[in-house]
Amino acid sequence: QVQLVESGGGLAQPGGSLRLSCAASGEFTLDYHAIGWFRQAPGKEREGVSCISSSDGSTYYADSVKGRFTISRDNAKNTVYLQMNSLKPEDTAVYYCAADPTYGSSCLRSDLSYGMDYWGKGTLVTVSS
Secondary structure, three states: OOOEEEEOOEEEOOOOOEEEEEEEOOOOOHHHOOEEEEEEOOOOOOEEEEEEOOOOOOEEEOOOOOOOEEEEEEHHHOEEEEEEOOOOHHHOEEEEEEEOOOOOOOOOOOOOOOOOOEEOOOEEEEEOO
C-alpha cells in the first residue's frame, strides 16, 4: 500500500520560509508520477497549490502562491519538496501531498487534484507573528 508522508510544517513568521517534504513508502517511485501539493485552511475548501508532472517535469502553481512557492523533486531521496518563501498569514493551512497512481502522469492545470488518488495525512503550517 502506498503511503505518502508530509513533513516540514510548523510556525513561521510573515515573510519567512518553510520547506515541506513529501516522501513515499514502499516501492512507489515519485518521479514516475504527477505529485501535487494542496492545502486546506479552517472553514475553507481544499485548494490546489502546486503540481509537478512526471512526463516532462512541468510545474503549475495557484495564482495565490506563484512567485513565492517552488515545487521540486529529489529523485535520489524519492521526495518532492515545496519551498515556501515570503509566507503570509493567509498561507496558514494543513498542507497535503498527493500522487496520481498512473505511470508517467501529468498535472491537469484546470484541476490539480485530477487523478490524485494517494494522499498523505497532512502537515500544519501556521504563519503568524
